[in-house]
Amino acid sequence: MRERILEGKGVTKSFGGLMAIHKVDFYLNEGEIVGLIGPNGAGKTTLFNVISGIYPLDEGELFFNGTSISSLKPFEICRLGIGRTFQIVRPFLKMTCLENILIGLIGRGERQKHLREKKKEARFYLEFVGLKGRENSVAKDLTLIEKKRLEMARALATNPKLLLLDEVLAGLNPSEILQALELIHIIRSQLRVTIFWIEHVMGAMMKASDRIIVLNQGEKIKEGKPEEIVSDPQVIEAYLGESNA
Amino acid sequence: MVFSSWRPIKQAMERAGFMKFWIFIPLIFLTLFFPFFLSQYWLHVMIISLFYVMMASSWNLIAGYTGQISFAHAAFAGVGAYVSGMLAVNMGIPAWLGILIGTSIAGLLGLGLGYLCIRMGGIYLSLTTLGFSEILRIIITNEDRWTRGTMGLQIPGFFIEYSKMSYYFLFLIVSVFFLWVIYRLIHSEMGLSFRAVLNDELAASSSGIDTIRVRILAFTISSAMAGMAGGLYGHYLMLITPDIPSLGQMFLVLAMAVIGGMGSFIGPILGAFILEILSEYIRIYGEYHVLLFGLVALGMARFAPEGIMGLLEKRWRLRKIS
Amino acid sequence: MAEFLMYLTNGLVMGVINAISAIGVSLVVGIMRVINFAHGELYIFAGYFSYHLSLTFGLSPILAMPLSVIFVFLMGILMERFLIRPTYGDEMYSLIITFVLSIILQNIALLIFGPYPNKPPTLISGATSLFGLFHYGNQRLLSFIISIAILLSVFYLIKRTWFGKSVRAISQDREMASLMGIDHLKINMLSFGLGAALAGAAGVIIAPIFPVTPTGSSAISLTAFVVVVLGGMGSLKGCVVGGLILGILENLGAAYISTMYRHIFGFIILILVLVFRPWGLFGQRT
Numbered sequence: 001m002r003e004r005i006l007e008g009k010g011v012t013k014s015f016g017g018l019m020a021i022h023k024v025d026f027y028l029n030e031g032e033i034v035g036l037i038g039p040n041g042a043g044k045t046t047l048f049n050v051i052s053g054i055y056p057l058d059e060g061e062l063f064f065n066g067t068s069i070s071s072l073k074p075f076e077i078c079r080l081g082i083g084r085t086f087q088i089v090r091p092f093l094k095m096t097c098l099e100n101i102l103i104g105l106i107g108r109g110e111r112q113k114h115l116r117e118k119k120k121e122a123r124f125y126l127e128f129v130g131l132k133g134r135e136n137s138v139a140k141d142l143t144l145i146e147k148k149r150l151e152m153a154r155a156l157a158t159n160p161k162l163l164l165l166d167e168v169l170a171g172l173n174p175s176e177i178l179q180a181l182e183l184i185h186i187i188r189s190q191l192r193v194t195i196f197w198i199e200h201v202m203g204a205m206m207k208a209s210d211r212i213i214v215l216n217q218g219e220k221i222k223e224g225k226p227e228e229i230v231s232d233p234q235v236i237e238a239y240l241g242e243s244n245a
Numbered sequence: 246m247v248f249s250s251w252r253p254i255k256q257a258m259e260r261a262g263f264m265k266f267w268i269f270i271p272l273i274f275l276t277l278f279f280p281f282f283l284s285q286y287w288l289h290v291m292i293i294s295l296f297y298v299m300m301a302s303s304w305n306l307i308a309g310y311t312g313q314i315s316f317a318h319a320a321f322a323g324v325g326a327y328v329s330g331m332l333a334v335n336m337g338i339p340a341w342l343g344i345l346i347g348t349s350i351a352g353l354l355g356l357g358l359g360y361l362c363i364r365m366g367g368i369y370l371s372l373t374t375l376g377f378s379e380i381l382r383i384i385i386t387n388e389d390r391w392t393r394g395t396m397g398l399q400i401p402g403f404f405i406e407y408s409k410m411s412y413y414f415l416f417l418i419v420s421v422f423f424l425w426v427i428y429r430l431i432h433s434e435m436g437l438s439f440r441a442v443l444n445d446e447l448a449a450s451s452s453g454i455d456t457i458r459v460r461i462l463a464f465t466i467s468s469a470m471a472g473m474a475g476g477l478y479g480h481y482l483m484l485i486t487p488d489i490p491s492l493g494q495m496f497l498v499l500a501m502a503v504i505g506g507m508g509s510f511i512g513p514i515l516g517a518f519i520l521e522i523l524s525e526y527i528r529i530y531g532e533y534h535v536l537l538f539g540l541v542a543l544g545m546a547r548f549a550p551e552g553i554m555g556l557l558e559k560r561w562r563l564r565k566i567s
Numbered sequence: 568m569a570e571f572l573m574y575l576t577n578g579l580v581m582g583v584i585n586a587i588s589a590i591g592v593s594l595v596v597g598i599m600r601v602i603n604f605a606h607g608e609l610y611i612f613a614g615y616f617s618y619h620l621s622l623t624f625g626l627s628p629i630l631a632m633p634l635s636v637i638f639v640f641l642m643g644i645l646m647e648r649f650l651i652r653p654t655y656g657d658e659m660y661s662l663i664i665t666f667v668l669s670i671i672l673q674n675i676a677l678l679i680f681g682p683y684p685n686k687p688p689t690l691i692s693g694a695t696s697l698f699g700l701f702h703y704g705n706q707r708l709l710s711f712i713i714s715i716a717i718l719l720s721v722f723y724l725i726k727r728t729w730f731g732k733s734v735r736a737i738s739q740d741r742e743m744a745s746l747m748g749i750d751h752l753k754i755n756m757l758s759f760g761l762g763a764a765l766a767g768a769a770g771v772i773i774a775p776i777f778p779v780t781p782t783g784s785s786a787i788s789l790t791a792f793v794v795v796v797l798g799g800m801g802s803l804k805g806c807v808v809g810g811l812i813l814g815i816l817e818n819l820g821a822a823y824i825s826t827m828y829r830h831i832f833g834f835i836i837l838i839l840v841l842v843f844r845p846w847g848l849f850g851q852r853t
Binding site: 308312314316361362364365367368369371372373375376377379380383384387492493496499500503535536539540542543546547550 | 596600602604650653654658659660662663664666667668670671674675678785786788789792793796827828830831833834837838841842845
Binding site for chain 2: 052074075078079083086091093094095103106108109115118157158
């Protein structure tokens with residue numbers, strides 16, 4: 001029986017008059033790769049923002065490894081073990097790749113290690129994501145996929161137990177997508193990180209995920225194995241409804 | 246070829262945390278040539294420039310490195326000057342002790358203000374520091390029983406015997422000390438955190454950086470530095486007026502950092518010297534230097550936000566390519 | 568008692584003028600996340616324009632006042648188009664630019680208008696008896712009425728017109744608004760201009776009562792900012808309530824406690840708000 005690493009009950013968040021997510025219940029087991037899908041505006045990124053502490057929730061509860069995280073600040077949630085990447089990639093543009101990853105290490109809040117040791121560990125993550133040799137390149141000079149790798153490395157450097165990936169595959173060509181999927185697979189198996197990811201590239205997501213959660217207009221409408229989801233009429237209608245509108 | 250033998254020395258110095266090697270050349274000029282070859286007038290200009298180096302560099306620490314625009318920098322200098330000055334006049338406390346007390350009070354005020362506003366965001370800090378600056382000026386102007394208001398308060402100097410040369414070396418030593426502190430800070434983990442907060446506060450926070458603590462720390466250090474600079478300035482001029490904590494002074498400091506190059510280490514130093522020396526020349530024609538600097542600063546902020554340092558670096562980079 | 572009522576009335580008159588000035592700031596902050604530090608200077612410029620148009624060019628005040636507001640409106644549009652627009656997304660640079668601009672404008676005002684206080688002619692002279700208790704200047708009463716009229720117009724603008732609806736949409740959720748096809752750039756420019764115009768309006772209304780000087784501009788900006796923080800960023804209702812509270816407190820404080828420290832009450836309010844209720848009276852808790 002796997003531990004539930006992340007659990008949300010009745011999570012609700014609205015902005016002004018608009019309800020972004022409404023009483024969403026969900027959970028993730030340790031070691032799973034769970035996909036979060038839904039048409040545009042369904043509330044996926046909002047859910048991630050609530051989990052990572054960027055928005056406070058209006059109602060409901062959130063637990064990470066049994067600890068309530070509903071009222072914690074983003075940096076506290078990160079230190080507890082939840083890392084994330086962003087829909088529009090956000091590396092520190094004016095800093096070098098090594099410095100970007102160092103921030104992730106510094107963010108752990110460990111005072112003891114010397115900067116020199118941290119630099120060594122940063123180089124490990126740099127290599128892990130395939131950016132070896134780019135240590136002194138400034139982030140703004142990187143290509144899109146390189147920036148995504150960098151952001152991934154920075155998130156990994158925070159030593160997360162759970163990683164929230166927001167549309168990492170967006171803007172990548174097919175061969176880059178394969179590379180990214182391989183990386184995600186290695187992250188789960190080698191670094192033992194649970195993964196919760198938002199994606200629109202359906203084929204990739206269905207192949208790589210253990211389980212899928214579907215949101216539509218702020219509510220969870222379905223959850224289950226990829227094969228079940230793909231053929232579910234409610235899910236298909238939610239997406240069709242979007243393309244008609 | 247000559248320089249290859251310098252390398253081990255250079256590496257040793259860099260490891261010891263001293264500034265890059267080639268900065269020693271102007272430093273030699275400053276310490277050995279200037280004080281003995283400049284006239285009293287130009288020595289005075291140098292001392293004032295060094296005051297602005299302290300002010301612009303410490304303001305750059307928060308504005309250029311953590312992205313927080315504070316308008317209370319001159320006010321903190323005023324705190325340092327008036328606390329130290331009034332302690333000297335009313336209680337006979339020696340200047341060096343007065344300055345230390347003034348620095349601490351400025352730092353504490355910075356901590357308090359920072360804690361109040363930084364939680365709420367950059368705009369609130371700018372507004373509150375603006376308000377603080379104005380209120381301080383009003384209080385100093387009105388409480389003239391203690392401060393002598395706009396007429397100015399005469400205070401004893403730092404040294405018992407007045408000597409421009411002594412003040413020059415005093416200011417030089419403290420400036421170098423400030424720059425050393427700033428340099429070490431920027432190249433430490435804390436410095437990386439500063440820059441992360443500057444680049445993208447949300448991403449920094451999501452990566453585990455306590456951005457509020459980082460910003461409050463930068464603000465506190467910077468206000469203490471302004472307090473010390475103000476204290477020294479007051480004891481040099483031996484006459485302190487509400488001009489010190491005024492928005493006009495604040496503007497000069499800001500202009501020096503912006504024109505010199507915010508976010509770079511040398512930028513504010515350059516800006517301080519250039520603007521101070523220029524204003525001496527312009528003053529011959531009238532008090533137009535503020536307007537002129539304003540226009541230049543506006544132009545820089547609009548077209549060349551990295552200041553003179555930025556322009557120089559771009560030129561250098563282009564030359565490397567060709 | 569009569570004295571107290573008189574100070575209270577002063578407070579109300581100043582309060583609505585504060586409110587107009589503050590709305591000028593709040594509008595721009597709400598939409599563009601930009602604080603216009605040159606606000607006080609625009610206010611002063613309008614006062615000076617009004618003075619010179621009336622006295623130097625001999626225009627009737629009824630023409631001079633709106634004309635001055637229009638000049639300042641145009642200044643605002645130019646500022647937005649050429650200085651603020653390129654700094655979008657970078658809060659820091661817009662602060663620097665508007666601050667430097669305020670210093671530049673202050674110095675230009677000193678050069679062109681001179682450091683002496685100037686008072687444009689009043690529209691009405693004489694005084695009316697209020698509540699049968701004291702005589703109150705007619706010009707002030709007129710200012711009060713004009714201010715209320717302006718406030719009502721602004722509220723109508725925001726609630727009913729296309730412009731107002733776009734403004735509200737953008738300040739609630741920028742992305743949504745652009746998805747709905749609202750022309751950001753035009754709205755930003757018009758809002759900034761409107762903000763400047765409101766500063767100018769406040770300036771021309773006050774000028775016949777209290778003379779304008781170039782050095783008073785920082786205090787004016789500060790007062791507007793305090794009202795915005797007190798009322799809550801982005802809340803127009805808050806500007807009115809905040810403006811009235813500040814106006815009354817400042818006048819009562821100046822009368823009963825100390826005239827020299829008039830502006831300190833504003834600062835104290837600012838600190839109290841930040842400590843106890845940073846989002847202001849009507850602001851959104853973020």
